[in-house]
Amino acid sequence: MDERERFEAGMRVRREVLGDAHVNRSLARLNPFTEEFQDLIARYAWGEIWTRPGLDRRTRSMITLAMMVALNRPEEFRLHVRAAFNNGLGREDIKEVLLQTAIYCGVPAANTAFHMAEEVFAAMEREREPAA
Numbered sequence: 001m002d003e004r005e006r007f008e009a010g011m012r013v014r015r016e017v018l019g020d021a022h023v024n025r026s027l028a029r030l031n032p033f034t035e036e037f038q039d040l041i042a043r044y045a046w047g048e049i050w051t052r053p054g055l056d057r058r059t060r061s062m063i064t065l066a067m068m069v070a071l072n073r074p075e076e077f078r079l080h081v082r083a084a085f086n087n088g089l090g091r092e093d094i095k096e097v098l099l100q101t102a103i104y105c106g107v108p109a110a111n112t113a114f115h116m117a118e119e120v121f122a123a124m125e126r127e128r129e130p131a132a
Contacts, residue, residue, distance in 0.1 A: 003043060004025040010047025011128045017050065017057065056086040061096050069113045077113060081120040091121065 001009070016025050030038060050060060061084040068077035084094055094117055102110035 006043045006047035009051050010042040013050045013099055014042060017086055018079065019086065028118050054059060055093065058089060061087040065094065065097045065109040066101050069109050070105045078116055078120050
């Protein structure tokens with residue numbers, strides 16, 4: 001696969017996992033300073049790693065959530081909680097991942113992650129409610 005094909009495959013997966021709205025917002029904010037970084041993410045994070053056949057997307061989502069807790073990356077954690085639903089995880093699956101992080105990353109990190117996940121769940125529910 002050449003770099004262009006890797007970029008296109010990465011953008012396809014990125015849209016499927018994160019959703020068009022998120023990707024479109026990211027692309028709308030492109031500028032000369034961030035353009036190469038976004039290209040790198042598309043080609044390597046999404047086009048090289050997320051397209052690999054060795055793990056399914058569900059598993060990759062669980063690993064990513066746990067790593068975002070371990071690394072204390074709240075913005076990426078929230079983003080990947082939403083993405084987890086696109087990859088077949090539900091609340092119970094996310095809860096199990098967070099319980100696992102309580103042991104290996106620490107209770108305070110997991111506590112924060114539980115609160116953030118609940119915020120994301122609530123936001124997702126509000127977005128599904130019909131407009132009055």
